[in-house]
Amino acid sequence: MKKKLLIILFIILIVIGALGAAAYFVLGGKSEKSEAKRSIDEIVASSVDVAEITTNLKSDNIIRLAIKLETDSDKSKEELEKRDFQVKDAVISLLADTNADEIEGDKGKETFKKELKDKVNSYLQEGKVEKVYITSFNLQ
DSSP: OOHHHHHHHHHHHHHHOOOOOOHHHHHHHHHHHHHOOOOOHHHHHHHEEEEEEEEOOSSSOOOEEEEEESSSHHHHHHHHHHHHHHHHHHHHHHTTTTHHEEEEHHHHHHHHHHHHHHHHHOOOOSOEEEEEEEEEEEEE
């Protein structure tokens, strides 16, 4: 009698564990897919344009660029629009410590975008910047 009770209890525990694992993977998978599958309209709606900036580089070259910042929510977009002056300051500060050869290639641009994203995210209290896009780039 005790053996049957233990076997039934053991089977119930296995079924509960399997159901819990299945629920975890099903619900976890949906949240990742919803984040990865944002439509272009959602991306545009949560993005902020930063007006074209012209500044000097460390190497005495002049750079003119415009950027677009993709945020993760409407709240972070609103906050980022209010912090426009801080974003421009961050861009100018980063570029002032950059030589022309450091930003010319793809690796240089990617490094700049990552540094800018990290710096801007340090300002934000609501949400974060997901991606930085360079929409105009002219190095002289």
